[in-house]
Amino acid sequence: MAQEQTVNWAAIDNDPRFQALHKKKSGFLWGLMIFSVVYYFLLPIGAGYFPELFKIKVWGPVNVGILFALSEFIVAWGIAFIYSTRANRTFDAMTAEIAREAYNIK
Amino acid sequence: MRKVLWTSTFIGLSLMLSDAAMAASSGAVADKYKWLTFLVFGAIIGLTMFVTYRAAKQTHSTADFYAAGRSVSGIQNGWAIAGDYLSAASFLGIAGLISLYGYDGFMYSVGWLVAYITVLLLIAEPCRNIGKYTLGDILAFRNNPKASKTIAAVSTVLVSTFYLTAQMVGGGVLVKTLIGIDYTVSVIVVGILMLTYVVFGGMKATTWVQIIKAILLVTASILLVIFTWGKFGFSLPGFLQAAVDNPDIQAQVKKLLGESAANMAPADLGQRFLEPGLYLKSPIDQISLGMALVLGTAGMPHILMRFFTVPTAQDARKSVIWAMGIIGGFYVLTLFMGLGAAMNVTSAKIAALDAGGNMAAPLLAQYVGGGPDSMLGNLFLAFVAAVAFATIVAVVAGLVLASASAMSHDLYVGVFRGDHASPQEQVMAARVSTVIVGALAIYVGIAAQGQNVAHLVALAFAVAASSNLPAVFLTLYWKKTNTWGVVGGMLAGSLTAIYLVMISPNMSYPKAIIANANKVLDGTPEVTEAKPAVAASTGLCTLWAMEGCVAASPAVAVGPAKPGARAKLEAAKTELATLTDEAAKAAKQKEIEGLEKTIAKAEGDLKKWEGQTTSMMGFEKPKFMLKNPGLISIPVGFLVTILLSLFTRDRRSEEMWDELYVRQNTGIHAEGAVAH
Numbered sequence: 001m002a003q004e005q006t007v008n009w010a011a012i013d014n015d016p017r018f019q020a021l022h023k024k025k026s027g028f029l030w031g032l033m034i035f036s037v038v039y040y041f042l043l044p045i046g047a048g049y050f051p052e053l054f055k056i057k058v059w060g061p062v063n064v065g066i067l068f069a070l071s072e073f074i075v076a077w078g079i080a081f082i083y084s085t086r087a088n089r090t091f092d093a094m095t096a097e098i099a100r101e102a103y104n105i106k
Numbered sequence: 107m108r109k110v111l112w113t114s115t116f117i118g119l120s121l122m123l124s125d126a127a128m129a130a131s132s133g134a135v136a137d138k139y140k141w142l143t144f145l146v147f148g149a150i151i152g153l154t155m156f157v158t159y160r161a162a163k164q165t166h167s168t169a170d171f172y173a174a175g176r177s178v179s180g181i182q183n184g185w186a187i188a189g190d191y192l193s194a195a196s197f198l199g200i201a202g203l204i205s206l207y208g209y210d211g212f213m214y215s216v217g218w219l220v221a222y223i224t225v226l227l228l229i230a231e232p233c234r235n236i237g238k239y240t241l242g243d244i245l246a247f248r249n250n251p252k253a254s255k256t257i258a259a260v261s262t263v264l265v266s267t268f269y270l271t272a273q274m275v276g277g278g279v280l281v282k283t284l285i286g287i288d289y290t291v292s293v294i295v296v297g298i299l300m301l302t303y304v305v306f307g308g309m310k311a312t313t314w315v316q317i318i319k320a321i322l323l324v325t326a327s328i329l330l331v332i333f334t335w336g337k338f339g340f341s342l343p344g345f346l347q348a349a350v351d352n353p354d355i356q357a358q359v360k361k362l363l364g365e366s367a368a369n370m371a372p373a374d375l376g377q378r379f380l381e382p383g384l385y386l387k388s389p390i391d392q393i394s395l396g397m398a399l400v401l402g403t404a405g406m407p408h409i410l411m412r413f414f415t416v417p418t419a420q421d422a423r424k425s426v427i428w429a430m431g432i433i434g435g436f437y438v439l440t441l442f443m444g445l446g447a448a449m450n451v452t453s454a455k456i457a458a459l460d461a462g463g464n465m466a467a468p469l470l471a472q473y474v475g476g477g478p479d480s481m482l483g484n485l486f487l488a489f490v491a492a493v494a495f496a497t498i499v500a501v502v503a504g505l506v507l508a509s510a511s512a513m514s515h516d517l518y519v520g521v522f523r524g525d526h527a528s529p530q531e532q533v534m535a536a537r538v539s540t541v542i543v544g545a546l547a548i549y550v551g552i553a554a555q556g557q558n559v560a561h562l563v564a565l566a567f568a569v570a571a572s573s574n575l576p577a578v579f580l581t582l583y584w585k586k587t588n589t590w591g592v593v594g595g596m597l598a599g600s601l602t603a604i605y606l607v608m609i610s611p612n613m614s615y616p617k618a619i620i621a622n623a624n625k626v627l628d629g630t631p632e633v634t635e636a637k638p639a640v641a642a643s644t645g646l647c648t649l650w651a652m653e654g655c656v657a658a659s660p661a662v663a664v665g666p667a668k669p670g671a672r673a674k675l676e677a678a679k680t681e682l683a684t685l686t687d688e689a690a691k692a693a694k695q696k697e698i699e700g701l702e703k704t705i706a707k708a709e710g711d712l713k714k715w716e717g718q719t720t721s722m723m724g725f726e727k728p729k730f731m732l733k734n735p736g737l738i739s740i741p742v743g744f745l746v747t748i749l750l751s752l753f754t755r756d757r758r759s760e761e762m763w764d765e766l767y768v769r770q771n772t773g774i775h776a777e778g779a780v781a782h
Contacts, residue, residue: 055381060343
C-alpha cells in the first residue's frame with residue numbers, strides 16, 4: 001500500500017510506451033468492434049428488408065439466409081480468435097513492460 | 107453437526123418435491139415414470155449440495171463471498187459464464203422458437219452470442235483491472251463514490267429484479283408443465299435451493315453450480331443432436347431436405363401463413379420454414395432488440411460480477427473466449443434440436459403443451475429415447491427436465507448474488523457505513539442481503555403467477571444497455587465523463603426504457619383482448635364486399651401511434667360468416683351423437699375437448715378483463731409501437747451522460763482519469779487473488 005503513492009499515473013499516461021500501447025490498442029479494438037456490429041446488424045436488416053436475397057437456394061435446401069446466419073457464428077469466433085491472439089502476443093508484453101517499470105516512470 | 111444440517115436440507119427438499127409430485131396429475135412425464143424424474147433430480151440436487159458444502163468451508167472473507175477468492179480459472183469461469191447466461195429462456199425458448207417458426211428462431215439466437223464481442227473487446231479486462239466486486243465499484247473509481255454506488259445499486263437491483271421475476275415465473279411454469287409439480291411449490295423449492303447455495307457457499311458455490319449446469323446442458327444437447335442429426339450422416343443439406351419434405355412442418359407453415367398459403371406446393375411450404383418472416387414481423391423491432399442484446403449483456407450486473415472471480419485480466423479474456431465457444435456452439439446445436447423436434451415431435455404437439463414452444467427440447471428427448479411409453483424415453487425426458495431445473499436455479503443464484511452484493515457492498519458498506527465496516531460485518535451484511543433478496547424473489551415469483559412476464563427479459567437487457575453500459579463504457583473510455591453525467595444518464599436511460607415498455611404492445615390492452623375473445627367465441631360475420639390488403643404506414647408510424655397511422659391488414663375475400671367456437675361445439679356434439687364408428691367417435695371427442703378448452707380460455711379472458719377499457723397506463727392502444735425500447739432508450743442514455751458531463755464540472759472525475767486509464771489498461775494495482 002505504501003508503494004501506491006509512488007506511482008505517478010500522469011507520468012505513465014504520458015510515457016511513450018503507454019502512448020504506443022494506447023494507440024495500437026484503440027485502433028485495433030475500434031476496428032474490430034465496428035466491423036462486428038455492422039456485420040451483425042446486416043442479419044436483421046437482410047432478413048427484414050431483403051427477404052428475396054435470403055431465400056436464394058445455394059446448396060440443396062440450404063439458402064443464403066441460413067448460410068449468413070451460420071457465418072455470424074464463424075465471424076464472432078473469428079473476432080474472438082483474432083483479438084485474443086493479438087492481445088496475448090502484443091498487448092500483454094507491452095503491458096507487462098509498463099507494469100514492471102511503473103515505479104520508475106516519473 | 108454441519109453435515110446433519112446439510113443432509114436434512116437435502117432430504118427435506120427431496121421430500122417436498124416428491125410429495126408435490128404425488129399430488130400432481132398433469133405434466134409431460136407419465137405418472138408411472140415419476141420416480142425416475144425424482145431420481146435424476148435428486149442426483150443433480152445432491153451433487154450441487156455437495157459442492158456447496160465444500161465451498162462453504164472455504165468461504166470466510168468478502169473476497170470469498172463475492173468473488174470466490176478470485177481463484178476461479180479462465181476455463182472454469184468461461185463455463186460458469188455460459189451456465190449463468192444460458193437461461194431456460196435460451197435453452198428451451200430458442201429451441202422452441204425454431205421448432206415452431208423455423209429460421210426466425212435461429213436468427214434470434216445470433217444476437218445472444220454477438221453480445222459477447224462487446225464484453226470481450228471493451229468491458230471484461232478493464233473491469234477486472236479496476237473493479238472489486240460490483241458495478242458500483244467500477245463507477246465509483248473516478249466518480250463521486252456515494253452517488254455512483256447508490257445509482258449503481260438501484261440499477262443493479264432493478265435489472266436483476268426484472269430478469270429474476272421472468273426466471274422465477276418461467277421456472278415455476280416450466281416445472282409444472284414438465285413434471286406436474288404445483289407452481290407455488292416449485293417456486294419455493296427453486297428459491298430455497300438457490301438460497302442454500304448462495305448464503306453458505308457464496309460465489310464459489312454459485313460458480314460450481316453454474317459449471318455443473320453448463321456441462322449437463324451441453325452434454326444433453328450434444329446427445330440430442332447426435333441422435334437427430336446422425337440419422338442423416340451429419341449432412342446439413344440432407345437434414346434440411348428432410349425438414350423441407352416433412353408433412354408436419356409443411357402443415358405448420360400452412361397454419362402460420364393462413365390464406366396466403368392456399369396455392370403453395372408442399373415443397374415450397376417446407377422450404378418456407380427455412381426462410382425469414384414467420385415469427386419476427388418487424389425488422390425495426392429486431393434491430394432494437396439486437397441493440398439491447400449487443401450492449402446490454404456487457405451491462406448485466408451478474409455477468410460483470412463474474413469477471414471479478416478470476417485472478418487476472420488475461421484470465422478474464424480467456425473466460426470470455428471459452429464462454430463464446432460454449433454459448434455459440436450451443437446455439438448452433440439448437441438449430442438441429444429445434445428442427446429435429448419439429449420433424450419428430452411435430453409443432454402442433456409442442457404448441458399444445460406450451461404455446462411458446464418451451465417443451466420442444468424435452469419432448470425431443472423423450473422421442474429420442476423411444477417415446478412417451480418407454481422407460482428410456484422417460485429417463486431422457488427426466489434428464490432434460492432436471493437440466494432445465496438446474497438451469498433456473500443456477501441463473502437465479504447468479505442474479506440474487508449480484509443484487510445482494512449491490513445492496514450490501516455498495517449501499518450498506520459503501521454508502522451507509524462510509525466504507526468503515528469490519529470484514530466480519532461485511533460478510534454478515536452480504537448473507538443477510540442474500541436472504542432478503544431471495545425471500546423477495548420467492549414472493550415476487552408467487553405473486554406474479556399467471557402474469558405476462560415474457561417482456562421482462564427484454565426489458566432487463568434494455569435497461570442494462572441504456573443505463574449501466576453507457577455509464578461503465580464512458581467512465582472507462584471518455585475523459586470528460588463525470589458524476590453528474592453518470593447519475594443523470596443512468597436515470598434517463600433506465601426510466602426511458604421502462605416508460606416505453608409500459609406504453610408498448612407488451613402490455614395487456616383489454617379492448618383488443620375482449621374483441622379477440624368474442625371473435626373466438628362467436629366467429630366472424632359474412633363478408634359481402636372484398637377488401638384489398640392494406641400496407642402499414644411507414645416512417646415515424648413504425649415507432650409511434652399518431653394521427654393518420656394505419657395498421658397493416660390482410661386482404662379480405664368475399665365469403666360466408668365463419669362460425670365461432672361455440673357454434674362449432676354445438677355442431678360437433680350433434681355430429682357425435684350420429685357417429686357409430688369408434689375411431690371417428692374418439693376423434694370427435696378429442697375435437698370437442700379442444701373446443702371446450704378454447705371456449706374456457708376465451709370466457710376466462712372476457713371475465714378477467716370485463717368492464718376495463720384501458721391498459722395499466724390508461725391507454726386503449728399501444729402508443730409506442732416497438733416491443734423493444736433499445737432503439738430510443740440507448741441513445742437517450744448515452745446522450746444524457748455525454749451532455750451532462752460536458753456542461754458540469756467534477757474535479758475528482760477529472761483528477762482520477764489518468765490513474766483509471768493507466769490501470770484499466772495495465773492492471774497495475776489490480777485486486778489480487780486470495781491465497782487459501
